[in-house]
Amino acid sequence: MDEARARDVLTRAGLTGPAELLSFGENAVFALGDLVVKVGREAALLERAERELAVAGWLAGAGIPAVRAAEPAPRLADGHPVTLWHRLPGAVRPAGPEDLAALLRPLHALPAPPVPLPARDLLGGVERWLRLAGEAVDPADAAYLRARRDAYAGELAALTPHLAPGPIHGDALPRNVHVGPDGPVLVDLETVSADLREHDLVVMALSRDRYGLPVAEYEAFTAAYGWDVRDWEGCAVLRGARETASCAWVAQHAPANPKALTEFRRRVASLREGDPEVLWYPF
Template identity: 75%
Template sequence: MDEARARDVLAASGVLPGAAGDARLLALGENAVFAAGDLVAKVGRDAELLDRARRELRIAAWLAGAGVPAVRAAEAEALLVEGHPVTVWHRLPDPVRPAGARDLAELLRLVHALPSPEVDLPRRELLGGVERWLRLAGDAVDPADAAYLRERRDGFAAAAAALVPHLPPGPIHGDALPRNVHVGPDGPLLVDLETFSGDLREHDLVVMALSHDRYGLPAEEYDAFTAAYGWDVRAWEGCSVLRGARETASCAWVAQHAPSNPKALAEFERRVASLRDGDETVRWYPF
């Protein structure tokens, strides 16, 4: 889904004030995110994401009831418009500063202290999107690379299923990065709730370990994260398994953009080559 298609869906939905062409594009990935007035609309890539969109709205309501700082929905129901799920949210005020690792850790402590909600939280299917992303990539990527990622997916899925956690399982954010924290006038809050799950708490902590190892997160930021949370997941013997699973998923996620973006293809090839070579020092770049 490109921006033009997303704007067509936005126009058909009629959920934002003003003309769809005037709405500000905030992000374009699995969702196109637009803002106008005091509202934000998320347009999903395809109808397969409708159930996830509905669950995200229920999670937002649950977090509001639990007093966890997070983005709040403006409409309780998701729409399906021309085959695309559309949800509407309250627009956040401008950030007062960038979110840091400590902000994320403090919010995760709140989430990880919550009991399981009445909302039916799925397992964190970290590898569940691999097949769809590779299918979207089509013949833009080397078939041998796609086959390699499928093999890695199957191996890490089996290994992850056998893990013994250090922390008690329960609600997790599922994509715990500072980019999913917004620091407004009232303090930090969580955004992008669509990956909320009920699973190993370690999933939320491995993300930052991988950010340090692969994406250049400074050591002092990672140390601030572990100090604020109270534990370093790298001390857990299962860390390498969840890290390997997330690396596999991250490669496949980039692949879906390869047909229309040469930079995405180059980043995909960089990532796959580093995995094939077993070189954990190769820097990956956010996309």
């Protein structure tokens, strides 16, 4: 799915008018009037879209500041799930790591929700992303990532957590926090899961080590949350699994974007060489 295809899906879903493309990742995300519309890449994402809307309702009832759904169920247009969300007021400033931590603390304090949540299937998308990459990536690189996925799957299952498991965001980064006039709000709820709370913390540790997050900002995050996941003996396993997934995620963009292919190759090479300090570029 490219932008033109996503715009065609908007029309088929009955959504007309000027649409501004906000982002293009797992979904094409558009601003349309007072709505934000997310177009999923394929019909297989329908169940996840349904769950994301249910999670939004649960978080609203629990008093967690998060994006709110404009419709309770997805529309399915030409095989693509389409979800509608209330557009948030303009940001008053960029979100920082401490804003993320301030939202994770109450989220992690919640009991199990009435919405059935899956485990955080960190590696579950690897096969789909590699399939979407097709012949754009070296088959040897794809095979390497599949083998790495399989190895980490067993290690993940054997981890002993430090924190009590429960609801997590699943992709806890400042980019998934919007700071409006009423304060920080969680967005992108599609990976909300029930699993090790450490999943939400290792993301920022990886940002520090792989994406150049300044040490002072990482320390602001751990101070606001109250714990540094790098002190946990399972951190290396969780980090390695996430690196595997992050590398495969970029692959899906390689057929249409040369920069994505370059970044994919950079990431695979650093994993093959066992170099934990090669910087990766956000994509």
